[in-house]
Structure formats: C-alpha cells, structure tokens
Amino acid sequence: MIKILFICHGNICRSPMAEFVMKDLVKKQNREADFYIASAATSTEEIGNPVYPSARKKLAEVGIRVDGKYAVQLRKSDYDKYDYLIGMDSMNIRNIMRIIGSDSDNKVYKLRDFTDSPGDIADPWYSGDFDTTYEQVLEGCQKLLESIE
Numbered sequence: 001m002i003k004i005l006f007i008c009h010g011n012i013c014r015s016p017m018a019e020f021v022m023k024d025l026v027k028k029q030n031r032e033a034d035f036y037i038a039s040a041a042t043s044t045e046e047i048g049n050p051v052y053p054s055a056r057k058k059l060a061e062v063g064i065r066v067d068g069k070y071a072v073q074l075r076k077s078d079y080d081k082y083d084y085l086i087g088m089d090s091m092n093i094r095n096i097m098r099i100i101g102s103d104s105d106n107k108v109y110k111l112r113d114f115t116d117s118p119g120d121i122a123d124p125w126y127s128g129d130f131d132t133t134y135e136q137v138l139e140g141c142q143k144l145l146e147s148i149e
Helices: 014-028 053-061 090-100 130-148
Strands: 002-008 035-041 084-087 108-110
Touching (some): 084 090, 090 108
C-alpha cells in the first residue's frame, strides 16, 4: 500500500484539496485498496476546523465531497508512516523539515515537483482564487499518480 500525506499550513484549503482530489483519481482507477491518502497542517491554527467553505465549494463543483475532514497537525512520527510527504509550497517544506527533523529516505516533495512547472501551489487563503489552486492541485496529483505507476 502506498501512503501519501499532503501538507499545507492550516490543512483547511490546499492539502485537503489535494487529499480528496487524489482519492477521487485513485477511485476512478479502482485502486483505492492500493493507497492510503490523508492530509495535515504544519501549524496548530486550524486544528479541528473543517475544510474552508470556498475549498469545499470548489471541490463540490467537480463532484468531490470532503465530509468529515477536520484539520490535524503533522507529527514527527508521520515520517515513518508515509511513503510521500507532499507540501504545497516552500514554506510548508521548511516547516515540515522543522517537525520531522530530516528526510533521510527522500520522502518530502512539493506537489508541483512532479509537474513540468515546478514551484508552489497558489495559496487561495490569500488570493481567494480557488480555481487556480484546484487546477494546480489536480495537475500535481495526476502527475504524482503517474510517477507512482
């Protein structure tokens, strides 16, 4: 089983978007049993809060539900539990490393590292542009899935 943890600052916008987009992609391939997919935050600011309404709305537009998802924080022990720890931007990567200590098994990536346009996933918390974030997340998840196959 391949275990993927998507990570952003608060776990209410980008990382849950990536979690549920990836779950949808593997479901469409009938490969749900091959994957364990989750998401987490590097901060404690939103712990226990549901997915941000605008992120939830954007995913609903494409037929993806996020019922029951509440923000949780990344733990050092998650490094041993997951095959991939996927941050959304450079700041996330810095904070992931602060929490886990080191990446001796080369498990830490940015989601867009798997695309032809490496860089950060746009943060809709500041921009309000959930469409762009969704498109970047979708492309990143598609390319990540292709790289795993």
